[in-house]
Amino acid sequence: MRTLHVGLRVADPDRAVAFYTAVGYEVVGRVPETPAGQLTMLKLPDDDVVSVELVFDPSAAHRDRGTGLSHLVIQVESMDATIADLRTKGIEVAEPESPDGSADFLTTWITDPDGNRIELVQWPAGHPDGLTAADWS
Structure with a gap:
C-alpha cells in the first residue's frame, strides 16, 4: 500500500488553483462533476503522479473546509530560492527554522487561501526523499 494523494476541500477553485500553481504545482486534469464535487488534480514538476486533489463542492459552501487536515x-x-520565488508571487512565508540546528535541514510554513497549512522542507544533502525509519534511529 501507499498514499496516492491528499484531497483538500477548497472554497473557490480558481483561487485555489492560482495559489497552488504559484507554489509550483501543475494542473494534470479536472473532473467537473462527481458526488464529492468538482475535482482538480495537481502534481509537482518532479512527481510522476497526482499528489493533491482540490475538491470544490458548491452545495457545501457553509461548511468548514479545513476540518480534519493538519498539513x-x-x-x-x-x-532560499523557494522563499524568494513565493514572496515575489505575494505568498506569505514564515522564516525558516532548522529542526536539528543545522544550516542545511530547514522547514517553513505557508497557508493556502482556505487555511490549509503547508510545510516546506529542505532536506540535508544525502537525505532520502521523505521520512524513513533512519530518521528515528
Missing part, C-alpha cells in the same frame, strides 16, 4: 509537506531543493 501537507512539500520537499524543496533550495529554501
